[in-house]
Amino acid sequence: MIGQVDFFEELEKSGVTINDEQRKMIQNRINSLMNYEPKIGVFGKTGVGKSSLCNALFGKDVCPISDVEACTRNPQEVFLGMGQKGLKLLDVPGVGESSDRDKEYAELYSKLLPELDLVLWIVKADDRALTSDEVFYKNIVRSHVEEGKPFFFVLRAC
Ligand SMILES: Nc1nc2c(ncn2[C@@H]2O[C@H](COP(=O)(O)OP(=O)(O)OP(=O)(O)O)[C@@H](O)[C@H]2O)c(=O)[nH]1
Ligand SMILES: [Mg+2]
CATH class of the missing domain: 3.40.50.300 (P-loop containing nucleotide triphosphate hydrolases)
Structure with missing residues (x-):
């Protein structure tokens, strides 16, 4: 998703390094929040x-x-x-x-x-x-x- 790509790019630009596993966890969390039905x-x-x-x-x-x-x-x-x-x-x-x-x-x-x-x-x-x-x-x-x-x-x- 574009929003998530931007988010990770921004993190990297700020010098924050995240490995693949962390990236996957963050992505899953964002997806579950985006798809959440109150x-x-x-x-x-x-x-x-x-x-x-x-x-x-x-x-x-x-x-x-x-x-x-x-x-x-x-x-x-x-x-x-x-x-x-x-x-x-x-x-x-x-x-x-x-x-x-x-x-x-x-x-x-x-x-x-x-x-x-x-x-x-x-x-x-x-x-x-x-x-x-x-x-x-x-x-x-x-x-x-x-x-x-x-x-x-x-x-x-x-
Ligand atoms: N005048 C008026 N009557 C309403 C309104 N909303 C519901 N009613 C009427 O109130 C009655 C009860 O409506 P329901 O929606 O079955 O009420 P309920 O709270 O679901 O009732 P339970 O399932 O028994 O808990 C029905 O006759 C509806 O037509 C309203 O805004 N104005
Ligand atoms: Mg009812």
Whole structure:
């Protein structure tokens, strides 16, 4: 790749000598960074519109949605291609449906969080019942945010 050739030329011009093995390692590292596809988790309470947001960003109905009942039961990955690169959205089941489901989803969210590059937590702007958002944030998400995980609350208009 031209960028990599320039990079190595520049290093040599600056008097830095690298052997073939080091060059290969650097090249592999650059390639894996260039081809990296960030993964974004779309979290939040059931019915806030997580799957609808993924569909809107994807431009097609790839994640099932429901007007009347908790819908997403398993995490679903949506690939958003942008030219030769892209990123992955992970649509997950929503919290706050029942205590049994919340236990299950607490485990799921905990398992997924380490592999995410960014977490979006969707909240309906007019929602006044925020207990499950608060409990999940405090018990599951906060420690990751404190360790540097990028996190945004996203307010969904009504
Ligand atoms: N008014 C309005 N309704 C929306 C919006 N986004 C989603 N909805 C509606 O909200 C309802 C729930 O949407 P879903 O996308 O299934 O919600 P979800 O967060 O994926 O729900 P779970 O999969 O159960 O966690 C559906 O009736 C959607 O049409 C929005 O921006 N505005
Ligand atoms: Mg859903």
